[in-house]
Amino acid sequence: MKNKYSIFSLIKNAFSNHENWQRAWRDPEPKKEYDAVIVGGGGHGLATAYYLAKKHNLTNIAVVEKGWIGGGNTGRNTTIIRSNYLWDASAGLYDHALKIWEGLSQELNYNVMFSQRGVMNLAHNLQDVRDLKRRTHANRLNGIDAVWLETDEVKKFCPIINTSQDIRYPVLGGTLQKRAGTARHDAVAWGYARGADEMGVDIIQNCEVKGIKRNGDTVEGLETTKGFIKTKKIGVVAAGHSSVIANMAGLKLPLESKPLQALVSEPVKPIIDTVVMSNAVHAYVSQSDKGELVIGAGTDSYVSYTQKGSFNIVEETLKAILELYPIFSRMKMLRQWGGIVDICPDASPIISKTSIKGLYFNCGWGTGGFKATPGSGDLFAHTIANDEPHKLNAAFNINRFVSGDLVDEHGAAAVAH
Amino acid sequence: MFLINCPYCGERDQSEFVSGGEAHIARPKQPTELNDDQWAEYLFMRKNIKGIQFERWNHAHGCRKWFNVARDTSNDKIEKIYKMGEQPPKI
Numbered sequence: 001m002k003n004k005y006s007i008f009s010l011i012k013n014a015f016s017n018h019e020n021w022q023r024a025w026r027d028p029e030p031k032k033e034y035d036a037v038i039v040g041g042g043g044h045g046l047a048t049a050y051y052l053a054k055k056h057n058l059t060n061i062a063v064v065e066k067g068w069i070g071g072g073n074t075g076r077n078t079t080i081i082r083s084n085y086l087w088d089a090s091a092g093l094y095d096h097a098l099k100i101w102e103g104l105s106q107e108l109n110y111n112v113m114f115s116q117r118g119v120m121n122l123a124h125n126l127q128d129v130r131d132l133k134r135r136t137h138a139n140r141l142n143g144i145d146a147v148w149l150e151t152d153e154v155k156k157f158c159p160i161i162n163t164s165q166d167i168r169y170p171v172l173g174g175t176l177q178k179r180a181g182t183a184r185h186d187a188v189a190w191g192y193a194r195g196a197d198e199m200g201v202d203i204i205q206n207c208e209v210k211g212i213k214r215n216g217d218t219v220e221g222l223e224t225t226k227g228f229i230k231t232k233k234i235g236v237v238a239a240g241h242s243s244v245i246a247n248m249a250g251l252k253l254p255l256e257s258k259p260l261q262a263l264v265s266e267p268v269k270p271i272i273d274t275v276v277m278s279n280a281v282h283a284y285v286s287q288s289d290k291g292e293l294v295i296g297a298g299t300d301s302y303v304s305y306t307q308k309g310s311f312n313i314v315e316e317t318l319k320a321i322l323e324l325y326p327i328f329s330r331m332k333m334l335r336q337w338g339g340i341v342d343i344c345p346d347a348s349p350i351i352s353k354t355s356i357k358g359l360y361f362n363c364g365w366g367t368g369g370f371k372a373t374p375g376s377g378d379l380f381a382h383t384i385a386n387d388e389p390h391k392l393n394a395a396f397n398i399n400r401f402v403s404g405d406l407v408d409e410h411g412a413a414a415v416a417h
Numbered sequence: 418m419f420l421i422n423c424p425y426c427g428e429r430d431q432s433e434f435v436s437g438g439e440a441h442i443a444r445p446k447q448p449t450e451l452n453d454d455q456w457a458e459y460l461f462m463r464k465n466i467k468g469i470q471f472e473r474w475n476h477a478h479g480c481r482k483w484f485n486v487a488r489d490t491s492n493d494k495i496e497k498i499y500k501m502g503e504q505p506p507k508i
Contacts, residue, residue: 243465254461256438257490302436305467305491310418312432345461402457 025197041065047377056385066208070189076339082180097375110191119180240340242363267291283320437473
């Protein structure tokens with residue numbers, strides 16, 4: 001049983017110079033066999049394991065991670081959480097996640113620093129105005145809080161935005177989701193890892209999957225760098241490397257993996273207390289609790305697994321940031337990095353069974369998977385445990401690319417691709 | 418971030434080019450005879466290789482011509498550039 005984190009445990013540990021904190025999760029060697037194995041120890045994978053153990057009583061399970069947990073896209077995103085997607089299926093999926101976020105710190109006994117500071121999406125041309133108004137109406141019909149703001153209301157909500165109508169892409173209005181916001185991304189992975197570990201889940205780091213053993217159309221286990229692991233159910237949550245794992249099982253996915261970049265500035269005093277996104281000029285910005293501006297850039301046009309990305313992409317984003325926020329003109333950037341995002345042709349995820357029995361994929365989150373972490377884990381756990389999807393992820397099956405029943409969310413994805 | 422040696426213009430920065438994705442996906446000769454699985458394969462399914470991948474590129478901000486590239490997607494190193502219509506090189 002793990003010690004509960006509280007103000008009292010904090011005070012108690014202060015007396016021993018914080019040297020006696022219990023470790024948050026074990027570091028086990030893999031067993032020979034598990035009831036299920038999750039491939040990928042990011043937020044989505046750890047959440048899947050957590051809900052498999054908690055809601056479906058599957059505790060003889062493992063998470064295998066080739067690096068360290070939360071070291072991939074979980075630690076590389078810009079931490080934005082929102083649910084203002086256009087279609088009913090997406091609204092159901094992302095709002096399911098947002099509802100879990102609202103009570104997650106209490107549930108996990110781990111402060112994920114969820115902050116409902118609002119997310120504002122800007123419109124810069126007539127088509128943007130029409131699309132965003134339509135999306136606002138669609139959101140409200142689905143019970144998602146969304147309001148349209150005129151230019152002066154945008155200025156009132158976030159005073160540092162340049163709303164002059166003389167700039168190249170003037171602000172013509174925007175939408176606001178007040179329940180949206182940010183969370184501490186590392187804490188999400190650590191909180192789920194701690195919770196899953198407590199229920200008996202083995203989290204095995206530095207363990208890379210090298211092959212998937214099949215007997216006909218059924219999976220038998222995984223070849224890993226720590227030996228063979230026998231299992232009847234494999235849930236793959238490998239983000240940018242999903243296609244690599246799929247190829248091991250002889251499957252092809254409708255994905256392309258591309259670098260997506262982000263950057264942070266030097267820390268400054270509080271200047272922006274919300275998240276502002278602008279799809280048309282491709283700039284979005286928020287401020288971390290440390291005071292750094294967190295800026296999201298776009299994807300490169302080519303497939304790459306390098307976690308770098310091109311300089312011209314960052315340059316375009318910073319141009320747009322400077323036009324919208326002239327106050328940042330002398331701000332220095334501290335760090336820039338890239339993550340590899342797996343993008344579906346319809347910019348919606350895949351949470352699905354496959355043609356191989358016992359092999360499940362949760363992938364295709366593209367440029368916006370962080371926001372869905374708790375919901376994605378919950379629904380993927382349901383899909384693995386019951387061998388059929390939950391009604392909230394039924395539309396996100398892999399067969400939609402055959403039937404043509406796509407969920408086109410290019411408009412609601414904040415990154416144009 | 419890398420340089421691409423356009424077969425028509427010479428070496429230029431990658432930002433002048435646009436990637437056209439996986440190469441050698443042949444357009445179906447008899448589209449009316451394809452079933453839904455075959456359409457899905459043609460339209461959506463991609464190898465998305467980590468390693469050497471054959472791709473189409475377009476010199477969008479230059480000569481605007483298309484050509485093929487064999488590139489290692491794990492380090493962005495270009496192994497070979499060859500013209501449209503040519504067979505992929507053995508690497």
